[in-house]
Amino acid sequence: MHNIQPNPIIQSLLKAREERWLNKLALAKHGWHVVSLQLNLPGYPKNNETTDLFVKLIDKQFVRFLKANILGKYKEEKKSFIDKAGDCVFYLIPAKGIESQELKELTERFEERHRLGRIIDLDVLDTKGKLISSGKSKKCFICDEPAHFCRKETRHPLEEVRKAMLEAISAYLEKERMxxxxxxxxxxxxxxxxxxxxxxxxxxxxxxxxxxxxxxxxxxxxxxxxxxxxxxxxxxxxxxxxxxxxxxxxxxxxxxxxxxxxxxxxxxxxxxxxxxxxxxxxxxxxxxxxxxxxxxxxxxxxxxxxxxxxxxxxxxxxxxxxxxxxxxxxxxxxxxxxxxxxxxxxxxxxxxxxxxxxxxxxxxxxxxxxxxxxxxxxxxxxxxxxxxxxxxxxxxxxxxxxxxxxxxxxxxxxxxxxxxxxxxxxxxxxxxxxxxxxxxxxxxxxxxxxxxxxxxxxxxxxxxxxxx
Ligand SMILES: [Zn+2]
Known part of the structure; x- marks a missing residue:
């Protein structure tokens, strides 16, 4: 039987997500495109010591990537935080310098090129508060099917996906350390x-x-x-x-x-x-x-x-x-x-x-x-x-x-x-x-x-x- 009582974990997660969204909207209205970095990690908690380190590392890599690709148009304006929805970084890109669609293509290139790109989620919000989509679908972390398809069909137990992702993150961090x-x-x-x-x-x-x-x-x-x-x-x-x-x-x-x-x-x-x-x-x-x-x-x-x-x-x-x-x-x-x-x-x-x-x-x-x-x-x-x-x-x-x-x-x-x-x-x-x-x-x-x-x-x- 399903528990119809509101689950406090899910409630706090939804609340954190809503706050994030409102924050993003407020920033977008100030003339920024807002790129947000977060992880596609299923299950709870949304963050731990390993994901904190991983997001810090991805953040460094992504800033380097932005500088290399849109040199001068990114002034290192960003906001990092951790809430119930996990680790998150907002990057503020002056809308004058780059089209939102071009920015979306860049973030996708970063995800595709990254060994753990399937775990990394980079969203682009334009100055009108519109989420920019390229229509492309991310692949599932376990198999090569589209991720949304596997999620909808619950093809892999959530714990299996979560475990595989956390292990891959740990191995990635260790390799990077060495x-x-x-x-x-x-x-x-x-x-x-x-x-x-x-x-x-x-x-x-x-x-x-x-x-x-x-x-x-x-x-x-x-x-x-x-x-x-x-x-x-x-x-x-x-x-x-x-x-x-x-x-x-x-x-x-x-x-x-x-x-x-x-x-x-x-x-x-x-x-x-x-x-x-x-x-x-x-x-x-x-x-x-x-x-x-x-x-x-x-x-x-x-x-x-x-x-x-x-x-x-x-x-x-x-x-x-x-x-x-x-x-x-x-x-x-x-x-x-x-x-x-x-x-x-x-x-x-x-x-x-x-x-x-x-x-x-x-x-x-x-x-x-x-x-x-x-x-x-x-x-x-x-x-x-x-x-x-x-x-x-x-x-x-x-x-x-x-x-x-x-x-x-x-x-x-x-x-x-x-x-x-x-x-x-x-x-x-x-x-x-x-x-x-x-x-x-x-x-x-x-x-x-x-x-x-x-x-x-x-x-x-x-x-x-x-x-x-
Ligand atoms: Zn799959």
């Missing part, structure tokens, strides 16, 4: 690499003012290389989102494939000079891990990030370095490990141990010194970043140095870095300048430390993320 995260984090990876090479002067390393200990590369080689690496960070980010399950041990070869593409792009951009091989390895792992943390935990956490790097590279030294036989054709990394053991495990060792130089030295150093990485500008960059580089150099067993110059020179470099840092903290740069001079003239290039500076910077940028 897309934005991946863009932000990719830009930080690039920014970290750019900051590292920009820091000048540096001991033995390529920088803005000098090629350091190098004669085959300069500042522009690095800019060219970083530009070539840029698109791949997004690829790594999506890999972290699309990864099925939690078994990190299977992922390394996939990351390496992207890493190898990055190396190819680097060599092409630099005419076969190795500017970033070590940085590619560490930054590719870092980008993947950072996005994985954000995807899983919704917020960036440095400890979990380092743990993820560690899981990804678990057993790597044993697998890749311990089995190398003397006399066979070896890479620098393999040969260094064979000669110096764990001390010569380089970037692999750093990764497998969960980035100890970054996590236990560089990051606490930044925290203690209350250095604000976000506030870096051209004037204070040296004062902020040179001590961080020195801190890294003072503890890092840099295989670039170890391999080419041996253990004694590495220890000498670490010692000199300690004293240059101490002096710098007392306000004197003399020992730093001497260190730069010594490295440049002796052709000592602590490239491994430069890579770790990039990772440290990236990690700092990630920590400022609000997890939106």
């Amino acid at each position: 897309q934005n995260c991946i863009k932000r984090f990719s830009s930080w990876a690039v920014k970290a690499l750019l900051y590292e090479v920009t820091l000048s002067p540096k001991p033995g390393l390529v920088c803005r003012s000098s090629t350091g200990a190098h004669s085959d590369m300069d500042f522009l080689s690095f800019i060219n290389s970083i530009s070539a690496l840029t698109p791949y960070f997004q690829e790594l980010g999506w890999m972290a989102v699309d990864m099925q399950g939690n078994d990190m041990s299977q992922i390394l070869p996939l990351i390496r494939e992207v890493g190898l593409k990055m190396e190819e792009a680097m060599f092409e951009a630099t005419e076969k000079v190795n500017t970033h091989k070590g940085a590619i390895f560490l930054m590719a792992l870092s980008m993947f891990s950072a996005i994985r943390v954000i995807y899983k935990k919704r917020k960036f956490k440095a400890g979990i990030f380092a743990g993820t790097v560690q899981q990804l590279t678990k057993g790597m030294i044993q697998r890749e370095l311990c089995s190398v036989e003397e006399g066979s054709r070896m890479t620098h990394g393999e040969s260094c490990f064979l000669q110096f053991g764990l001390k010569g495990s380089g970037a692999r060792g750093e990764a497998e141990q969960g980035l100890p130089t970054v996590m236990h030295h560089a990051m606490p150093f930044i925290k203690e010194a209350e250095i604000s990485i976000e506030a870096i500008n051209d004037k204070n960059m040296f004062a902020i970043l040179a001590p961080v580089l020195l801190k890294i150099m003072s503890v890092n067993n840099d295989t670039n140095v170890l391999f080419r110059h041996g253990e004694e020179v590495l220890e000498e470099l670490k010692k000199k870095s300690v004293s240059a840092l101490l002096e710098m903290q007392r306000g004197d740069q003399m020992k730093y300048n001497e260190l730069v001079e010594w490295c440049n003239s002796s052709k000592i290039s602590p490239g491994g430390s430069a890579d770790l500076l990039s990772v440290t910077l990236f990690l700092n940028f990630c920590q400022t993320d609000k997890g939106l």
Whole structure:
């Protein structure tokens, strides 16, 4: 039996709808076309946290769409509100600028183009209070029949439609969230690499003012290389989102494939000079891990990030370095490990141990010194970043140095870095300048430390993320 008593929910819904309508009419009379944005969500309540976020996002997209299509005729006059009838935004478009029919066509184009356009309802009311119709019918969210037909025939249970719509909205919001995260984090990876090479002067390393200990590369080689690496960070980010399950041990070869593409792009951009091989390895792992943390935990956490790097590279030294036989054709990394053991495990060792130089030295150093990485500008960059580089150099067993110059020179470099840092903290740069001079003239290039500076910077940028 039907309940003939007035349903309070329906009553309040009808009341809200009537108020909306009157509001719209009043606005239209002031010379505006009124476009209203609302959702076609059946059932109650008409809004929740998810729909609020969704309407906010659609609102942003629609404003951008209006600006792009009727530039100058839309002055961002709008009214947003939530009532019993759900989330709603009114856009006021000066009637002088555009015909109501043209506006209707635009709103339909927006709906048609949008992945969830079937949930979005954009109505146009002209200045006479007339609802503009194009005669077209929206398709049903579940099947491809006209929506009004399915509604009339109640072809799908209301709860089924509502559930499907809410799920689609959630999935859309999640994808949007990750897309934005991946863009932000990719830009930080690039920014970290750019900051590292920009820091000048540096001991033995390529920088803005000098090629350091190098004669085959300069500042522009690095800019060219970083530009070539840029698109791949997004690829790594999506890999972290699309990864099925939690078994990190299977992922390394996939990351390496992207890493190898990055190396190819680097060599092409630099005419076969190795500017970033070590940085590619560490930054590719870092980008993947950072996005994985954000995807899983919704917020960036440095400890979990380092743990993820560690899981990804678990057993790597044993697998890749311990089995190398003397006399066979070896890479620098393999040969260094064979000669110096764990001390010569380089970037692999750093990764497998969960980035100890970054996590236990560089990051606490930044925290203690209350250095604000976000506030870096051209004037204070040296004062902020040179001590961080020195801190890294003072503890890092840099295989670039170890391999080419041996253990004694590495220890000498670490010692000199300690004293240059101490002096710098007392306000004197003399020992730093001497260190730069010594490295440049002796052709000592602590490239491994430069890579770790990039990772440290990236990690700092990630920590400022609000997890939106
Ligand atoms: Zn249908």
